[in-house]
Amino acid sequence: MTLRAQALDFGYPGRVIGRGLDLTLEDGEVLCVLGPNGTGKTTLFRTLLGLLPAIGGRLTIGDRDLATLSRPQIARELAYVPQASSSYFDFSLAEMVEMGRTAHLGTFARPSARDREIARSALDRMGIAQLADHPVSGVSGGERQLALIARALATEARAIVMDEPTANLDFGNQARVLSEIARLRDSGIAVLLCTHDPDHAFLLADRALLLQGGAALAIGAARATLTEANLSRLYGVDVRVAEVGSPGAARSVAVPYSPSQVKPSAERQ
Numbered sequence: 262m263t264l265r266a267q268a269l270d271f272g273y274p275g276r277v278i279g280r281g282l283d284l285t286l287e288d289g290e291v292l293c294v295l296g297p298n299g300t301g302k303t304t305l306f307r308t309l310l311g312l313l314p315a316i317g318g319r320l321t322i323g324d325r326d327l328a329t330l331s332r333p334q335i336a337r338e339l340a341y342v343p344q345a346s347s348s349y350f351d352f353s354l355a356e357m358v359e360m361g362r363t364a365h366l367g368t369f370a371r372p373s374a375r376d377r378e379i380a381r382s383a384l385d386r387m388g389i390a391q392l393a394d395h396p397v398s399g400v401s402g403g404e405r406q407l408a409l410i411a412r413a414l415a416t417e418a419r420a421i422v423m424d425e426p427t428a429n430l431d432f433g434n435q436a437r438v439l440s441e442i443a444r445l446r447d448s449g450i451a452v453l454l455c456t457h458d459p460d461h462a463f464l465l466a467d468r469a470l471l472l473q474g475g476a477a478l479a480i481g482a483a484r485a486t487l488t489e490a491n492l493s494r495l496y497g498v499d500v501r502v503a504e505v506g507s508p509g510a511a512r513s514v515a516v517p518y519s520p521s522q523v524k525p526s527a528e529r530q
């Protein structure tokens with residue numbers, strides 16, 4: 262299954278946010294979108310999911326035009342992990358995750374024992390099975406975020422679109438989510454995600470899209486795209502990329518580097 266946008270214009274009635282975007286998402290790859298606040302990442306994702314109509318261009322899933330598909334048809338192909346919100350407050354975590362099965366149920370059908378089992382196992386994968394019966398209003402923002410990812414896993418969709426999946430998560434839970442995303446990719450699932458942390462793109466991305474003002478500043482293989490020059494242009498600050506770790510197991514990290522503006526605390530004393 263390939264998700265493809267061709268010459269996509271996206272935005273809201275009376276307000277175009279992005280123009281002329283081309284992208285593809287293939288099985289078993291992670292495409293990471295980075296860009297400043299307000300540049301249109303969420304708007305793009307909602308358009309790719311069919312939640313907002315495209316303003317121009319073409320969107321396809323496999324050989325089918327997205328505009329011809331019903332919501333349940335899209336939901337069986339593409340799961341969505343939105344930014345954590347306060348809806349679902351009246352439900353338990355297990356019930357919220359079971360909602361991921363909705364696209365597989367007939368109208369008015371209730372989740373079967375198998376649907377409940379799939380939901381429990383998704384909670385277990387995210388390490389929060391012990392919270393299954395807690396109300397969504399009674400867990401932390403990070404735990405709610407993990408439950409939203411579990412809900413996406415429960416859909417068994419072949420592609421997952423994640424809007425800042427590590428926002429609100431502590432270091433440990435960020436690592437858990439990143440390794441879960443890597444496992445999903447290794448099992449053949451396509452993942453499209455946006456993040457404000459270039460390090461997460463270094464760790465996970467096969468390809469990266471740098472979105473600026475709704476247009477692609479750069480798109481391509483992660484290594485070639487996530488350069489100091491591109492990241493500095495994207496965020497309007499001097500960004501340095503360094504390698505950390507032992508040779509053979511080194512990884513890249515990016516840091517904003519503005520020595521004239523911010524001195525390390527040791528130098529201030």
Ligand SMILES: Nc1ncnc2c1ncn2[C@@H]1O[C@H](COP(=O)(O)OP(=O)(O)OP(=O)(O)O)[C@@H](O)[C@H]1O
Pocket residue numbers: 273276278296297298299300301302303304305
């Ligand atoms: N319902 C709406 N109607 C009109 N404009 C909107 C609407 N929702 C968002 N916008 C505007 O669209 C632009 C892009 O917003 P969007 O949420 O897609 O950015 P983003 O890149 O996801 O930002 P962030 O990184 O801060 O989450 C912003 O200028 C925002 O104010």
